[in-house]
Amino acid sequence: MRSRRFPIVQRRAAAALALFVAAMLALPFFVNGYIVSVLVVVLFAAYFGQAWNIVTGFAGQLSLGHALYVGLGAYISAALFTHYGVPPWIGMLAGVVIAALVGGIIAALSFRFRVGGVYFALLTIAFAEFTRILFDHFNWVGAASGLFLPVSSLARTDVLLLRGSPVMFYYLLLGLTLGALALCHDLLRRRIGYYWQAIREDEEAAQALGIDVFRYKVAAMALSAAMTSVGGAFLAFYENNLYPDTVFAVGRSIEIITAPIIGGLGTLFGPILGAVVLTTLGEAMTSLSSGFTVNGLKQWCYGAALLLIVALQPAGLWPWLRARLGLGAVRR
Amino acid sequence: MKHRLNRRQFGLGVAATGAIVVAPGPIRAVQAATPIKIGSLLPRSGYEALIGQGCQRSVEVAKKLLPDMGYAFEIIDADTESKPEVARTQAEKLIREGANILVGAFDSGQTFAIAQVAEQNGVPFVINIGSDPAITEQGYKFVFRNFPTSIMLGTNGLSRFNDLFKATGATPKTAVLMHVNDTFGQSMLKGINALMPKLNLPFEIVETIAYDPQAKDLSIEVAKAKAAKADIHMVVTRLNDAILMTREMVKQRYEPMGVISPGSPGMYQTQFLKVLGKYAEYAITNVPWLDPRQQFAQTFEAAFKKAYPDEICDIDAGFTFEGILICADAHKRAGSTKAEALVEALKATNIKDRVMLGGAIAFNEKGQNVNLPSAGVQNRNGKPTVVLPAENAELKPVFPVPGWSRRG
């Protein structure tokens, strides 16, 4: 009988997911433009978080310079579009190739030279910062003056050229996020996923078992970088203006990692939950303090929230929520 | 129980309808008197918080001063947190909260984001401060800017140099240019390089030095500038770097004929004057400024001084105030809060009684006000003072300037 093949917990999880997806699909019809623009921010955070989760959550290599790949994806697709009219979906591919190469090289260099843990994290920051300063002087992409995309009549919705309202971006990003979720789910069930988790838990033991640790770590980084760059391309076409100091900033790298850590590092749904919680918290704070301005209060509450999570639920909110909802963990 | 219209209610209803039909005048007046909701966006937190909070002071003055002049408006304040993403969501939020017109936002990146939201939603947007030329080149119908583009700043600022040399009889032959390496600095640099050959300036730039806007230490840069041995020191700075740079110049005993900015913030700001004291004197910035000859400017400055005695009423204060004035004025002439009417009124803007130097406030077909000349503003007696053009000047310019050691 079917119920033996699909235990109650998995059926419930599938049902919950279906409900979630349906709700997200329907949402723009019920809320106003402001909420949609906030949701777009949530989806960007969720997607970047999922991409980062692969190298840090699954494979256990802490990367603190992921803004590098956001920037590469954004700048390459934007520059190709502005200078040669290359449509973003193709420019995105160029970005993916370059980001995967860069990520792979950084990983390969580091791991070949046995740079791991904290040192590796610092190396990723160094590469991101170096690239930021480089782009500040790179005239083809506008250097520090910034790169502006030509914005055509905004009433038009053109998916091929990624020109359109926040609602269009909402659906595209939703598709991207759900696609990433599906991809991660699949990867975790394959050999590569198990190898990654083994490397994360105990690299030496994994090595001893014959796993080519180097190869899989580099693969994780390359994939993570590639996925991040796709998000970067979307970001470029959504914001329509890019400055190296904001796109490659350390602050952005840190923003990227807070959502998945709060949601639950290494889990599938963690980055999405983290993104929702953080953005809601942020907007709530802005609304609450709109009457009076206490400069810094929002950041203070943000820091306090982070502290609470680290102190009380270091594994993240999703494992706790999942247990509460009875969606259980058949595997992590 | 079914509600049945009784005779008295019917009679009252007829009377009311009759009254409305017969008296359209007062009703229309009521509609015009509906105050316009102005959504004001400024970076009041984040790394631009200092400037944003400064601009907010002007908004507060506008809230008190303008209603007395017959303008009916209500301002909803929003904070962009110095981030374009937040600027975007806050602009959307303001529109949901009923803002009929938006004004902002000091930073070009944030202003661009707001412009897109405004254009998408068909809500007019008046840019009070924001110099990136690209914003008015996008063909937007709803965006208007009352602030010079960096190209205008460069052109107007550079042409004042000739006025300075003519007025004082001193002509430098060489200049070194130090500029901050960010959006603003680079676009100014481009402008300056393009304009130098066209404006017949008597000096040439022998060395150009770019520095990081986050730099905490400018000793190397200033040493390089000193080594160029140029007559004048041209700068494009922001506030903190202007302070650092001047300190280093004093320490390294680097005394050019003068320190002149062709149009950048820093040397006229309150913090600069407070921190550097006597060493801030005689710095010249060529930048739009409040017109000492305009009555309205004096009224505004007096109100500003009364509310904030320790702050300098500078270019940012003036333009922020004019931003609100433009919105309120358009509403008054349009007699409506509808977007189309406001846009038509904005296109026809012609405000003669204004605060900043220049002719009447008016916009060209791209929504840009092209009549915003730069004044020569020199720090004198602890206050930035208009010294050029001569018709509007309060004091005569001093150039070349006294050396550091001879400052009282």
Place this chain on the structure above:
Amino acid sequence: MLYLNIIIAGLLTGAVYGLMALGLSVIFGVIRIVNFAHGEMMVVGMYAAYLIAVNTGLDPVAALPLVTAGLFLLGYALQRGLINRYIARPEHEQFLLLLAIATIITASLLMGFGPDARSVPLDYAYDSFQLGPLLLDKVRVLAAVGAVLGVVALWGFFRLTRTGKAIRACADNQVGAQVVGLDIKRLYAVTFGLGAACVGAAGCLMLLLIDVQPYIATDYTLLAFIIVILGGLGSMPGALLGGALVGVTEALSGFAVDPSLKSAFSFALLILVLLVRPQGLLGRA
């Protein structure tokens, strides 16, 4: 001759950087926790010195002992009360904890002091010595002297006092230290306190050179990491060497090439060192 001036200026600034980085090196060398709130602690020290100067007229250098003591207590309490529980936890949790602390510190400073840059008006702020062809900035010389004294004092502490030796024992061999009967928790707390004290002292000296505002912290945390990795984590002379190296590299590259590329050179140097000699120039392999 001009180049000599530049190099000396770089060395002087580098000395203060070195003192700042030293605190980080000490903390990591012993407790093996990466203090991502390092820059923030220095900014706290800077604001403390600023408050003292503004309210009592005391020069930051004179206020140094007070600020150092205060920051020592802060570091001690922080380690004992909060950070201690995270020592054995995974890196990303430690990172997040210190990131949270850093965010709260910066936000509190922003709420308390606002975003304006503050500085202490010094009567000797614009003085410089002329030594032949060299033009030395008085304030920079003073700060550098203070920094070197600070490093020497710390080095003396670790070499000569009982607690210092005990801490070195902990760093060398934690299990052995416990077997011998050392109170690891207390020693860790003392170490963190010392690191914080170091960075507080550096803050007082830094206030002589730059203006303080809440947002400068992250740049200094990064800078401290670059210096410590260059010089070698856990090596005290290494921190000074790293500081000098970074100071001089920035000065020279800024002068000879392009000042806005200064930091790019520092990061390139970091990448090189991490790949070729991750234990740093003076670190133990």
